[in-house]
Amino acid sequence: MFYDLLRRLSTECQNQDKGVYCLWYTVWPIIFLCSAKGLETFINNSKQLVKSFDYILLEPWLKTGLLTSKNEKWRSRRRIITPSFHDTQLLNNYMIIFNEQACILARRFDDCATQPNKTHDPYPYISACTLDIIVEAATGTNPKAQSGDEKNEFVEATVRITEILSLRSRSPWMWPPFIFDRLVIGREQKKVLKVLHGFSRKVIEERLTTFNAEQVKNGDDKKKSTRRLVFLDSLLTQMHAEQLSLDDIQEEVDTFMFEGHDTTAAALNFFCYLMGCYPDVQAKVHAEMDSIFGDDRERPCTMDDIQQMTYLDCVIKESMRILPPVPIIGREAQEDFVYCGQTIRKGTHLNIFIHGIHFDANIFPNPNKFDPERFAESSLISKERSPFAFIPFSAGSRNCIGQRFAGLEERVVLSTLFRRFIFRSTQAIEDIHLTIKGLLRTEVPIQMSTHVLHNKQEWLNDQRNIQHANIKQESLRQIYVFR
Numbered sequence: 321m322f323y324d325l326l327r328r329l330s331t332e333c334q335n336q337d338k339g340v341y342c343l344w345y346t347v348w349p350i351i352f353l354c355s356a357k358g359l360e361t362f363i364n365n366s367k368q369l370v371k372s373f374d375y376i377l378l379e380p381w382l383k384t385g386l387l388t389s390k391n392e393k394w395r396s397r398r399r400i401i402t403p404s405f406h407d408t409q410l411l412n413n414y415m416i417i418f419n420e421q422a423c424i425l426a427r428r429f430d431d432c433a434t435q436p437n438k439t440h441d442p443y444p445y446i447s448a449c450t451l452d453i454i455v456e457a458a459t460g461t462n463p464k465a466q467s468g469d470e471k472n473e474f475v476e477a478t479v480r481i482t483e484i485l486s487l488r489s490r491s492p493w494m495w496p497p498f499i500f501d502r503l504v505i506g507r508e509q510k511k512v513l514k515v516l517h518g519f520s521r522k523v524i525e526e527r528l529t530t531f532n533a534e535q536v537k538n539g540d541d542k543k544k545s546t547r548r549l550v551f552l553d554s555l556l557t558q559m560h561a562e563q564l565s566l567d568d569i570q571e572e573v574d575t576f577m578f579e580g581h582d583t584t585a586a587a588l589n590f591f592c593y594l595m596g597c598y599p600d601v602q603a604k605v606h607a608e609m610d611s612i613f614g615d616d617r618e619r620p621c622t623m624d625d626i627q628q629m630t631y632l633d634c635v636i637k638e639s640m641r642i643l644p645p646v647p648i649i650g651r652e653a654q655e656d657f658v659y660c661g662q663t664i665r666k667g668t669h670l671n672i673f674i675h676g677i678h679f680d681a682n683i684f685p686n687p688n689k690f691d692p693e694r695f696a697e698s699s700l701i702s703k704e705r706s707p708f709a710f711i712p713f714s715a716g717s718r719n720c721i722g723q724r725f726a727g728l729e730e731r732v733v734l735s736t737l738f739r740r741f742i743f744r745s746t747q748a749i750e751d752i753h754l755t756i757k758g759l760l761r762t763e764v765p766i767q768m769s770t771h772v773l774h775n776k777q778e779w780l781n782d783q784r785n786i787q788h789a790n791i792k793q794e795s796l797r798q799i800y801v802f803r
Contacts, residue, residue, distance in 0.1 A: 323647075323755050330354040330676030337682075339660035346492050350669045354676030356683060356709040358659040363672075363708065363716035365657070369394065372650030372669050377488055377495065378578075381481060381513055383567070385575035386721065398721065400562050401572060404554040405724055411623075413548050414725060417456050418732035419620040424466045425449040426736050432770040439746050439767040442592055446733075447585040451478060453729060454580040458573050459523040460550045477515040482582055484509050486757040520573050524552065524566060531556045551576055576722070584726050586645035586759050587636075587712075588733060593752075593766050594639050595738075596745030598690055602738075604631055606773065609739045617739045621732045629731055632738075634692040636730060640712040642690060647675040647760045649714050674711055675760070683709040742771040 329341050329352070339355020353359065362368055375388050382388055386397045404410060425445060432440050448465040456462045465475045484505060488494045500506040531553065547553075555569045595602040608631045613619060649672040656666050664670070679687040683705060684694065713720035720726070746767045753763035 326352065326673060326676065326756075327679070330673055331679065334676075334680050334682060340662050340664075348669060350671055351664060352671045352673045352676070353659060354673045355660055355680060356677055356706045359672070359677075359708045359715075360706070362657055362659060363714075363718075365655075366717065367654045368651060368657070369718050370652045370654055372652050372671070374489060374495075374650055377485060380509065381485075381516065382575045382578060383571045385571035387575050387579060394718075396562075397572065398717075400555075400558055400564075401721060404551050405722060407554065410549060410551070410554065411728070413550060414457050415621075415623065415728065415732065416548065417453055418729050419736070421449050421453045421456075421466065422621075422733045422736035423618075424452075425733065426740055428466065429737065429741055429770050430772075433741060433772045436769055436771045439769050441765040442743075442768055442770075443585065443589045443766065446588045446592075447479075447582070448475075449733065450585040450588070450729070451475065451581050454577050454584075456550070457580075457725070458551045458576045459520070460527060460548065460552060461523045473515055474519045477512045477519075478581070481509070481512045481516060482758075484512065486761075489758055516574070517570070520570050520577070521566070524569055524573060527552050528556055528566070579720070580722055580726065582759060583645045584729055586761075587640060587726070587730060589766065590643040590645070590760075591636060591639045591730075591734065592737070592743050592768065593745050594642065594690065595635075596743040596768050597749075599744075601635060601690070601692060602742065605635060605734075605738050606742075608632055609735055613735070613739055621735045623728075625735065626728065626731045629735065630697075631692070632731060632734065634695040636727075636734070637695040637710065637712075638690060638692040641678045641684070641710060643754075643760060644674050644678060644712045645759050646712065646714075647756055648673055672711075672714075674714075677709060677711065680709065738773075740773055742773050744769045744771065 329343075333339055333341055333354055339353060339357055341352050341354070343350050343352065353362075370390050371388065378388055384390075384393060386394065386401060389397060425448075428445050429442075432438075432445075445466075448468070451465040452462055455465075463472065463474050465472065487505070488500065494500045494503065494505070501510075530547065534547075552569070552573055555564060555572060558564060559569065595605065608629060612625050612628050651670045651672065653664055653666050653668045653670060657664055678684065681687050708715050711719075713723040713726075746769065747764070751764060752766055755761050755763050
């Protein structure tokens with residue numbers, strides 16, 4: 321498998337104190353960077369900000385929003401959007417959305433827990449939750465993906481566009497628009513995008529009408545607004561000062577929803593899977609939730625609560641080290657530079673292989689071991705580690721602008737779930753067949769059983785669970801050992 325090849329080559333390069341190798345993708349040579357050494361110079365170079373050519377496949381949907389734009393347009397949009405992720409009022413509003421949707425997700429898992437001997441795929445539940453969160457946080461409109469009661473054209477279109485983009489990205493013969501647009505899948509993409517663009521345009525126009533009415537009534541005083549302000553409101557507020565058109569705003573709303581849905585869903589899905597493999601770690605997470613919330617399973621999670629989640633923070637980081645949702649970031653070199661002793665020429669297509677960097681034994685001793693303690697503040701290795709050795713959200717000036725949003729969302733959702741449930745994984749990691757389809761995916765859906773949390777210690781002491789977990793831990797260790 322392609323994923324296994326990348327891991328093997330990265331390991332061999334790191335063992336030889338090298339950090340770069342080249343693969344040919346049909347007629348295109350692609351350089352893979354798999355070492356944190358020298359990465360800082362490249363990532364922090366203000367001239368090396370252009371994404372690789374394959375990002376153009378996203379433009380029919382996202383146009384040239386923050387993810388796909390270049391140079392001055394990117395700098396301008398980054399400056400305009402950044403305050404949206406630091407505004408206290410917006411963050412508090414996002415927290416309300418996180419808690420509301422996390423509670424709905426927990427109720428859906430309650431149904432799974434009524435049949436603890438049956439396994440289920442948690443991803444559809446988690447994905448629906450993160451979709452509801454990101455769309456409501458972006459636009460103020462809840463698509464009700466978690467209700468699942470009736471056919472939802474927008475939700476179906478969101479799922480389908482992800483599948484189409486994933487397939488096209490792996491099929492170079494589909495890259496040229498004059499070929500793709502004539503294929504059945506190309507015509508289907510146009511229909512799907514009509515639904516997605518229609519939805520975002522409609523909510524923007526409705527929000528703008530309400531926004532203008534409030535401006536007339538209240539002026540610029542946001543505190544007088546009776547609405548829950550969201551990401552879209554921050555763009556509308558800057559619309560005239562920054563000369564943003566409705567098309568400009570739609571680009572960024574669509575981009576925000578795209579970037580914040582599937583990536584977070586994948587991170588949460590992998591976290592739950594790994595907790596099912598490691599009952600001792602899961603028990604410590606439960607203990608921390610007890611110390612913060614006591615027996616209260618209903619209280620909304622607050623910012624103060626999140627500050628106390630030091631162990632959960634370590635486990636989330638280790639989960640994203642082992643299974644980073646975004647395993648590769650593509651760039652195009654804008655000038656010659658030296659990386660790990662090799663000269664990389666201008667115009668070269670580069671893939672920063674995050675998954676490989678995260679398994680560098682020179683930085684993460686015993687990298688195949690799932691060890692959350694390596695991210696503890698007291699860890700000497702953690703203090704000495706390069707900030708470019710752990711980059712699940714990329715790094716430098718073109719890092720993920722929404723990483724704080726995603727971090728808060730993950731902690732609210734996980735604290736809600738792990739106050740209520742115990743998860744048990746039923747597959748070894750080699751059985752789920754990791755692969756890269758834009759994001760890190762599994763060829764086989766993850767299967768887990770969900771149990772209502774009554775007595776954690778009783779469950780942990782159940783030798784069947786311990787034996788089961790040891791098998792999974794050994795499998796996790798073996799899958800990353802290349803001989």
